[in-house]
Amino acid sequence: MNKKKIIVPLFLLLAVSVYFIAFHKDKSLQYIPDNADTVILIDTKKLTGQYLFSLATHPLKWSGSKAKSKTSGSLKDSGIRIPDFLQIFHIKDTKFSEWYSVLELKDSQKLITYLKKQNFVAKGNNRFQKEQFFVMIEGNYCIAGSSDLAFETLQKKLLQNSVHHVWEADRFIQNTLGSISFISGQKIRNFSIELNEDEIEIKNNSDIQTFNTIASKLQKGNQFLELELDKENIRNFTRFFNKSIADSSQVVSLKATANLQQINDTIVTYEYDDNFNEVEKKTVQKITQPSYMINIQSNNPEKTWKYFQSKMWINAENQFTAIPFQPNEIKRNNKGVVIKSTRKPVSLSPQLKENYMLIRNNALLYSSLKTLNNTEKKIISDIDYVLYGNKAQNYWVKIKANKGELPLILRW
Template sequence: MSRKRWILLLVIAAILVFGYIKLFYKTWTEQAVAASADQVLVIDVKRVTNTLLWQLLTSPGDWKFSNPFAKKSKDTSWRDMIRIPDYLFAFHSKGQPPGTWYALLDIKSKTGFDACLKKFGFRRLSENEFTNDSTGVYLFVQQDKMLAARAGGADSNLVRQVASELFTRNKFMARAELQKAVDAKSHLAVYISPGNMLKEAGILTANFNRESIKINGLLMPAEQYAFNEEEFSYSTSSVANVCFTQPSQPLFGSLDSTTREKISKAVNLHADSLLLPGNRSYSLVLQDIKERADSAISYTFDDDFNKVEKLVVNNIQEPSFCFVINGKNTAALHAYLLRNNKLEHTAEGELFLPMPLVKSYCREETGGALSITAFNYLPSPADTHTKAVFFLRLSFSRIPGNLLRYLPGSLAESTGRLDELFIQVSRKEQQLQVTGMLTKNKNSPSLIRF
């Protein structure tokens, strides 16, 4: 073989080795996660990057070309502040508020770090602590490491506890436990530690392609938390379906007062009176968002101060829904509604007063069921059946476009590109199997892209 061919082979080999290291070779350390972590979010950065690159290479229509001779402006970004790891770990520390999460990152350069602090409006609290009040991001810096927290300045003691655990006491999560999430070989994985709710560590994964994001996972609940399944039927022509079985008493009892208050506020009923022991299941069908004309008479005055009657016609949108509770204690719930003046007797039936969006009626059905139904609801035949502990289906494409304007701009745009969300929790022997899928509209761009 000639010398030129040897050189060519060496160059090709070097390119292949470099490409392998750059795209596929990954390292990680458990020293990025504190020992107190009870939930860990793991993002396989290279797997995500490779998938996005492949989608871009195989979609020429998404290619964007710029003038190679144009002068590029230098703008400070997060990439100037931190090194992007092969695996990004974000974790929640046991006993801290649910929304407080942490990520330990390497600082790329002191210059880039200082520039980002200035650009993104961080306020210095001490020599190594910074906070951004508008975004609720708190930074704790130790040499070339940065602990980023989703916490406000008022939570500084919580951040310092985790910083002490990582930087002073060197208490890290066991590598064997973290390995379970890494071994899931997914774009994203969530590790949930065993404890009060779970008998064993649980892993949930999420993977994406051009058309959808898929969720999978198995959870082993503790023995005191029993989960029952039920056969649910629904029509795929509806906007949304939510079905779930009665939570066990230990599970419902484990909810703190704040969570119970949120449930009560969401349904406009006291949660303890709604989720009664002895009930079997709950199902909500949002059939459609229907429009109707509503007229009203107003009065104005002419130039001679004569009263002039004016008819005003408004087109209003109302949900068409049916909520059904099955079980032995629906009579007790009905009595609670009557006792607390939640129902009003009318010629059409018992008007359900807590529903402000549409005129709805409460009825005791045969077979131990209680229904709350909008006046405009027309039952449609079920075409799908599923056995589940919990089930959610939401058809974004059937939501009227004018309702999306109430969402923030970027969220409204993203929601308009979605087709359907599906989540189901069902039993698999002693475990709970979690499956889900989020799909996009046929002609919309990829769900996740550069």
């Protein structure tokens, strides 16, 4: 038999197999409800390709990755069918912290075994919980989320009802590792997600020069938090928390600077001696609190002050109670309102006349987060800074990690 007649079909078969395994993607998004207002997509095939390339170019990681997979279990062996596009969504009019995802299952018993290995606690009715992460198994599907409040609704809308809107991935993502999309009626605003060597970038445009200009202006600072926001940016941020400060209080801009400090906090408790006499007991513990100054510019300072009073945010001692870190003081002037901590005052950083928010890492931050596990603490400690910037209709977010021997995809 002619060898060419055998080789050519085998080559074509191999090419078709590689295409379907590595490049062909099911772009129908069946598990996003109609009332979703934010959608995060992750291209799992692109993520896998980027991971394998990074792994192949960093041999030192090979033995470590094998050891880890044996002890903790692999997600690909958990009984979950990994989709071409992982779909994570937020439902309109729910808390900002509530996010959900629906996944198909190959083997529900394997998933239950995997969850138990990951220390999930069975809550009955095929529900499992580990801290603030919830999973419900329903037949050949599972619903995962940072809350379980919408599980029944999603079960009825997406799993029991065959008639619902099916989105197309191309409406949200275009050849990037991931995307974040904000849905408002028929309008969708897309932001790409890129995972680089030591940073994650989220943006809605390719012009990075303006953002780099903002970043370069902030290089000399060392404060934990620096920000400047105009009215539109204030409106965007407060919308996440169902507030309307910018519209109701006449606020037009906000500038703030904050630092972290460790202080001694005295806790007073009472015990009783053998004669039932009350004995005061004082315990001193170290806690982390910010020192800050916030300058709020307003079109009408008097109206701003009255708005804060109507919200019960100003007490009899002229303290701004909407900020939980006390003590502080709030004062009104002819341009707006100034709020500052009184324990250790800080000065505002120089005015840049840009829209930005910069959070620099600080050892006091992650050392004080007692509820985080070691992996989560390692991730936070590895971050150098988080920077948000805005110019007109262009938005950027950069999560910058410290330089390391391994790229982020192998570190986290």
